[in-house]
Amino acid sequence: MPISGVVITCRPEASRELCRQLDQPGVVEVTHTLEDGSLVAVIESSSVDDEVSVVKSIMATAGVLDVRIAYHNFEDIADRA
Amino acid sequence: MALSRRDFLKASAAAAALAAATGGRLGVDDAEAAEGGLKWGKAPCRFCGTGCGVLVGVKDGKIVATKGDPAAPVNKGLNCIKGYFLSKVLSGKDRLTKPLIRKGNRMVEASWDEAMSLIASKFKESIAKHGPDSVAIFGSGQWTVFEGYAAAKLFKGGIGTNNIEPNARFCMASAVTGFMSTFNSDEPMGCYDDLDLGDTYFLWGANMAECHPVLFSRLIDNRLKNQKVKIIDFGTRHTRTSQMADMYIRFNPQTDLALLNGIAHIIVRDKLYDESFIRKHVVFKKGKTNIGYGLEDKFKFADDPKPMSFDEYREFLAPYTPEYVSRLSGVPVNTIEEVARLYADKKRKVNSLWTMGFNQHVRGTWVNNLVYNVHLLTGKICKPGENPMSLTGQPSACGTAREVGTFTHRLPADMVVTNEEHRKKAAEIWGVPVEKIPAKPTYHATEMFRALDRGDIKVLWVQVTNPFQSAPNLSRYRKGARKGGGRFIIVSDIYPTRSTELADVILPSASWVEKEGFFGNAERRGQQWFKMVDPPGEARNDLWQTIELAKRLGYGNLFPYRYVEKEIFEEYRKFTVGGKDLAPYEAYTRARGLRWPYVNGKETLWRYAEGYDPYVKAGEGVKFYKNKPTDGRAVIWARPYEPAAEVPDKQYPFWLCTGRVLEQWHTGTMTGRVPELKRAYGTAVCEMHPDDAKRLGIKQGGKVKLTSRRGSIVLTADLRGRGKAERGNVFVAFFDENKLINELCIDAYCPISGEPDYKKCAVKVEKA
Numbered sequence: 001m002p003i004s005g006v007v008i009t010c011r012p013e014a015s016r017e018l019c020r021q022l023d024q025p026g027v028v029e030v031t032h033t034l035e036d037g038s039l040v041a042v043i044e045s046s047s048v049d050d051e052v053s054v055v056k057s058i059m060a061t062a063g064v065l066d067v068r069i070a071y072h073n074f075e076d077i078a079d080r081a
Numbered sequence: 082m083a084l085s086r087r088d089f090l091k092a093s094a095a096a097a098a099l100a101a102a103t104g105g106r107l108g109v110d111d112a113e114a115a116e117g118g119l120k121w122g123k124a125p126c127r128f129c130g131t132g133c134g135v136l137v138g139v140k141d142g143k144i145v146a147t148k149g150d151p152a153a154p155v156n157k158g159l160n161c162i163k164g165y166f167l168s169k170v171l172s173g174k175d176r177l178t179k180p181l182i183r184k185g186n187r188m189v190e191a192s193w194d195e196a197m198s199l200i201a202s203k204f205k206e207s208i209a210k211h212g213p214d215s216v217a218i219f220g221s222g223q224w225t226v227f228e229g230y231a232a233a234k235l236f237k238g239g240i241g242t243n244n245i246e247p248n249a250r251f252c253m254a255s256a257v258t259g260f261m262s263t264f265n266s267d268e269p270m271g272c273y274d275d276l277d278l279g280d281t282y283f284l285w286g287a288n289m290a291e292c293h294p295v296l297f298s299r300l301i302d303n304r305l306k307n308q309k310v311k312i313i314d315f316g317t318r319h320t321r322t323s324q325m326a327d328m329y330i331r332f333n334p335q336t337d338l339a340l341l342n343g344i345a346h347i348i349v350r351d352k353l354y355d356e357s358f359i360r361k362h363v364v365f366k367k368g369k370t371n372i373g374y375g376l377e378d379k380f381k382f383a384d385d386p387k388p389m390s391f392d393e394y395r396e397f398l399a400p401y402t403p404e405y406v407s408r409l410s411g412v413p414v415n416t417i418e419e420v421a422r423l424y425a426d427k428k429r430k431v432n433s434l435w436t437m438g439f440n441q442h443v444r445g446t447w448v449n450n451l452v453y454n455v456h457l458l459t460g461k462i463c464k465p466g467e468n469p470m471s472l473t474g475q476p477s478a479c480g481t482a483r484e485v486g487t488f489t490h491r492l493p494a495d496m497v498v499t500n501e502e503h504r505k506k507a508a509e510i511w512g513v514p515v516e517k518i519p520a521k522p523t524y525h526a527t528e529m530f531r532a533l534d535r536g537d538i539k540v541l542w543v544q545v546t547n548p549f550q551s552a553p554n555l556s557r558y559r560k561g562a563r564k565g566g567g568r569f570i571i572v573s574d575i576y577p578t579r580s581t582e583l584a585d586v587i588l589p590s591a592s593w594v595e596k597e598g599f600f601g602n603a604e605r606r607g608q609q610w611f612k613m614v615d616p617p618g619e620a621r622n623d624l625w626q627t628i629e630l631a632k633r634l635g636y637g638n639l640f641p642y643r644y645v646e647k648e649i650f651e652e653y654r655k656f657t658v659g660g661k662d663l664a665p666y667e668a669y670t671r672a673r674g675l676r677w678p679y680v681n682g683k684e685t686l687w688r689y690a691e692g693y694d695p696y697v698k699a700g701e702g703v704k705f706y707k708n709k710p711t712d713g714r715a716v717i718w719a720r721p722y723e724p725a726a727e728v729p730d731k732q733y734p735f736w737l738c739t740g741r742v743l744e745q746w747h748t749g750t751m752t753g754r755v756p757e758l759k760r761a762y763g764t765a766v767c768e769m770h771p772d773d774a775k776r777l778g779i780k781q782g783g784k785v786k787l788t789s790r791r792g793s794i795v796l797t798a799d800l801r802g803r804g805k806a807e808r809g810n811v812f813v814a815f816f817d818e819n820k821l822i823n824e825l826c827i828d829a830y831c832p833i834s835g836e837p838d839y840k841k842c843a844v845k846v847e848k849a
Binding site: 001003004005006007009012029031032034036037038040041042044048051052055056059065066067068069070071072073074075 | 087090091093094095096097098099100101102103119138140145146147148149158159160161162164165166168169294295297298301302305306325
């Protein structure tokens with residue numbers, strides 16, 4: 001199962017609500033909320049396909065300005081990746 | 082409690098993201114220590130021209146992880162969504178793994194020896210019968226520096242033809258001629274630091290949010306920290322960038338020329354210019370007008386620059402009143418006035434950024450000149466946080482195509498074949514007689530494919546690109562390639578493409594970290610990487626392929642290297658001494674890229690600026706020292722508005738614009754292999770305005786037929802997508818190999834740069 005670490009840039013005023021809204025145990029875990037309103041999150045899913053769907057849905061959420069990827073591990077599906 | 086491997090990876094993911102978000106540092110060594118079993122190596126990203134740093138994690142010979150490189154100044158540890166697919170693009174199911182030779186309608190597996198022997202025999206035969214100008218190579222801004230250099234050396238210094246061109250002619254050539262005509266040196270004065278340091282950003286024809294997302298994120302980060310920051314998006318299509326900008330200014334296609342003259346008009350009219358800067362650093366010139374569109378085969382153009390005074394320039398600008406420009410462009414008068422004042426505001430640090438909207442333009446050189454005019458008038462140039470900057474679309478369009486000089490007219494490091502001294506210098510470094518390098522350029526890219534169609538070129542080798550999908554007026558050139566009559570096409574690639582299907586020989590190539598490489602990005606940053614994994618099957622890198630041909634043609638002596646990549650680089654570096662000054666190869670193996678000129682162990686952030694550029698002396702402030710003919714001054718050009726080559730009329734009433742989308746890169750040969758991306762944006766659609774659709778009876782998701790004077794295509798209508806076409810305009814992305822939109826595009830080009838205009842032609846739109 002691939003795992004990625006992402007940084008979500010938000011409108012600062014929307015950050016607190018987004019933290020609550022985006023957090024989905026086992027899929028999106030918001031691990032840190034930073035001073036500038038950015039969120040750090042870990043995304044887990046069964047395939048890269050799902051990971052990308054999750055990221056795109058975060059990108060499309062009101063108040064989210066951008067999602068960037070810091071880390072992506074897919075070692076257990078490397079043959080298929 | 083012991084952590085499971087999964088818990089450990091989750092913690093690593095969170096830590097890497099946190100480190101990137103907070104500016105923490107996690108180097109290769111630390112990363113290796115933290116995740117035992119994975120070997121990490123650095124590389125620039127394989128996709129666009131931004132040059133993001135990536136760390137690649139390899140285990141048991143396979144790539145199993147990637148991360149944004151926290152030590153990379155470009156992206157500071159964060160990649161865009163394409164970062165998810167960096168390794169996947171190497172492992173598509175239909176990866177080419179063996180050479181293939183055409184036998185009738187079938188492609189049959191062959192050995193490398195058979196394939197290279199056949200290729201060499203075709204080159205020899207064609208050269209003997211028709212001369213060296215009957216063979217050609219078409220490469221790309223995805224060539225590594227080594228690959229581009231070897232190809233240029235073989236063709237110009239060995240075979241003795243200037244028949245070498247990159248696909249960068251299709252995307253960057255106008256930026257080059259803009260730089261050369263204004264500053265007499267290619268490549269920008271500024272760098273990406275300007276994205277963090279400025280406060281006013283004008284985007285011209287650039288959908289940065291989708292096409293340069295990491296750089297756009299830097300702008301957004303800057304705006305979050307500084308309320309003064311304004312992003313102004315000039316466009317002919319409402320995009321994700323427009324959505325996030327402070328101002329979106331819609332203008333009629335081609336009228337950017339008038340708008341920029343209108344802005345200059347106001348700056349001069351209201352004396353908002355920097356008189357001292359102009360007096361010290363600028364001269365004025367005018368060139369030919371009504372310069373044509375290059376629609377005829379063998380079209381030739383040479384400009385005839387004449388000096389002019391500031392007063393004459395003022396007279397030239399006189400007709401570009403805000404009212405006149407407003408009528409042409411559709412931009413309200415008060416907006417034009419406001420924008421001119423923003424450009425000239427002495428309390429603002431102003432930057433202009435552009436991509437294909439300017440460059441793929443029948444007056445591409447002119448519009449590049451015009452944006453420089455505004456920065457030169459206001460003196461907002463060569464300062465931290467205040468610069469014009471042309472962004473690039475390919476990872477080494479700058480480093481290889483432009484700086485190595487893989488164009489028909491170029492030699493390495495800004496030199497040209499038409500200059501005898503330059504030929505002598507190249508011949509000396511290459512160890513060939515100077516007579517070997519022809520003094521006349523032959524064909525730029527569009528003319529090269531016209532020459533193939535006519536039969537003037539017989540043998541064409543295509544490397545690392547897909548011109549039989551990406552050329553404009555595509556049908557003509559696709560048919561031309563299969564006309565027979567001795568024509569022979571070789572295509573080196575990693576997947577089957579719309580170009581390999583026309584080939585007589587297909588060679589399987591290595592890609593990205595399957596070979597040692599070097600790219601140069603849009604801010605003059607050169608980046609080196611080592612090979613990390615083996616290519617699949619019998620695939621081999623393009624550098625090996627070119628040198629193998631050289632050996633078989635009797636030019637093996639031109640490539641006497643043992644450590645090929647390093648020795649090629651050091652040889653190339655000789656061309657750059659005293660100007661572009663690349664660093665020693667070893668320095669790049671350690672650094673996360675270095676920006677030239679690199680002198681006395683230091684890179685240069687801002688060119689032509691005292692305190693940053695080693696060639697600017699104390700007290701000079703700014704010195705455009707490369708422009709020796711104008712005594713170190715830049716040129717403000719009088720360039721008028723002239724219409725596009727083809728404008729909508731009664732029969733073809735819509736503008737067609739083509740371009741890219743976030744999920745797919747260029748012709749989709751790599752991103753198209755990623756099922757996730759295919760599902761996300763797998764088929765090209767026709768973006769159109771809902772009012773136009775309603776008038777024509779077209780519904781969201783309905784079929785629409787586009788017809789130009791060159792071809793027609795049926796697509797699905799998209800009235801509410803991420804990109805929104807303006808009234809009277811349609812937009813289609815060019816990545817889809819099953820929807821060859823470039824068949825509709827006109828092969829008109831900028832007569833100075835030779836770059837085609839993919840952004841403007843006239844089409845009819847009907848319900849299908």
